[in-house]
Amino acid sequence: MKQVDEKMKVLIAGIGLIGGSLGRAIRKGQDVFITGWDIDDRAAERALELGIIDEKAPTLEAGAKEADIIILASPVGSVLQNLDALSRMTLKPDVIITDTGSTKKTVCEHAKKVLGGRYLFIGGHPMAGSHKSGVEAANGDLFENAFFFLTPEADVPALPLTRLKDILKGTRAKFMTIDPATHDRIVGVLSHFPHIVAAALVHHLKEFNGEGLDLKQFAAGGFRDITRIASSDPFLWQDIILHNRDVLLNLFQSWEDIMRRVKKKIKNGDPQAIQSFFREAKFFRDGFPIKQKGAIPSTNDLYVDISDRPGEIAKVTGLLAEAGISLTNIQIIEWREAISGVLRLSFRTVEDRDQAAALLQNAAYNTYFND
Numbered sequence: 001m002k003q004v005d006e007k008m009k010v011l012i013a014g015i016g017l018i019g020g021s022l023g024r025a026i027r028k029g030q031d032v033f034i035t036g037w038d039i040d041d042r043a044a045e046r047a048l049e050l051g052i053i054d055e056k057a058p059t060l061e062a063g064a065k066e067a068d069i070i071i072l073a074s075p076v077g078s079v080l081q082n083l084d085a086l087s088r089m090t091l092k093p094d095v096i097i098t099d100t101g102s103t104k105k106t107v108c109e110h111a112k113k114v115l116g117g118r119y120l121f122i123g124g125h126p127m128a129g130s131h132k133s134g135v136e137a138a139n140g141d142l143f144e145n146a147f148f149f150l151t152p153e154a155d156v157p158a159l160p161l162t163r164l165k166d167i168l169k170g171t172r173a174k175f176m177t178i179d180p181a182t183h184d185r186i187v188g189v190l191s192h193f194p195h196i197v198a199a200a201l202v203h204h205l206k207e208f209n210g211e212g213l214d215l216k217q218f219a220a221g222g223f224r225d226i227t228r229i230a231s232s233d234p235f236l237w238q239d240i241i242l243h244n245r246d247v248l249l250n251l252f253q254s255w256e257d258i259m260r261r262v263k264k265k266i267k268n269g270d271p272q273a274i275q276s277f278f279r280e281a282k283f284f285r286d287g288f289p290i291k292q293k294g295a296i297p298s299t300n301d302l303y304v305d306i307s308d309r310p311g312e313i314a315k316v317t318g319l320l321a322e323a324g325i326s327l328t329n330i331q332i333i334e335w336r337e338a339i340s341g342v343l344r345l346s347f348r349t350v351e352d353r354d355q356a357a358a359l360l361q362n363a364a365y366n367t368y369f370n371d
Helices: 017-027 041-049 060-064 076-087 105-115 158-167 180-207 221-226 234-243 245-268 271-285 312-322 350-362
Strands: 008-013 032-037 069-072 096-099 120-126 147-151 174-177 301-307 327-336 340-347 366-368
Touching: 008 017, 008 060, 017 032, 017 041, 032 041, 032 060, 060 076, 069 076, 069 158, 076 096, 076 105, 076 234, 096 105, 096 158, 105 120, 105 180, 120 158, 120 180, 147 158, 147 180, 180 221, 180 234, 180 245, 234 245, 245 271, 301 312, 301 350, 312 327, 312 340, 312 350, 340 350, 350 366
Parallel strands: 008 032, 008 069, 069 096, 096 120, 147 174
Antiparallel strands: 120 147, 301 340, 301 366, 327 340
16 A cells, blocks of 8 residues: 555545535545545544545644645635635645635636745636535535536646646546636526526515415425525625626626516517517527536436325335435425325436436336426
């Protein structure tokens, strides 16, 4: 066995879902020594117990000084603070520093300013996530087939970029090298702005005059699905939005233009124009890649029609358990007494979901997706 001194040494600063998942992925097929540090010492301690890291660093500096690769896996505001701290430390001269932040222009500009070319920084952003959070939810397959953006400076040599991709190869992600500003525009329109819209729709419902009715009880089905991401961590999204502010302000203008156009179509009562609006959206949406991870995490949901009979839910879950298929969540989203109901079953992977669908269809259940 190699001695620790001969192994590639990786520091993961921030041991939550992303940092923990990267730790698990990096281990695949590689002889590495992973150190973990987190501002919440309990997270690093738990990562050690779970075997995600080999040792827990008492401080960022203690973990960074011998690292070959430093991964800052925390919200953008924390990444900026950690870059400030690293700039004052003595690190290995050939160390590569990267991050996982959701915005890149602010981070890359700050890294260039504070590191001043003394240490190499390559921005990173794996476009994958989960409805779960924390190191307990760490999953080495989280990034498989997801896009993993890398945003090096234009003058970064090819060799360090190759080294970074190699250490991250266990993610089985699709690496894409792109400039920071383009990255921020892409995630702005695909992820950041949709989160604003989802939260705004919830506020719209909250402020709507329900004539004394509690409208939340009717907010199931489609409304619940399209506003799912509004349940995301408010602190995290405050951080993301503020660091991509300029991009989002421009997107508000284009969004308002679209709303103005469709409002005019409705006001004019033009059926052809309204139908065209929905047809064009349907055609474009139906062309989205199937089974590909994107900016907003999929819930891998399966919907199952069941009868209102005692033990019916237990029968469904029993079939899945016998086949070794694990659920991450189960919910009754519609129930008409003495008639039928709909179960929403959530799975860790698309493969688990598809296997469950085939199994339940063979057992004469009606199943469907909402892709």
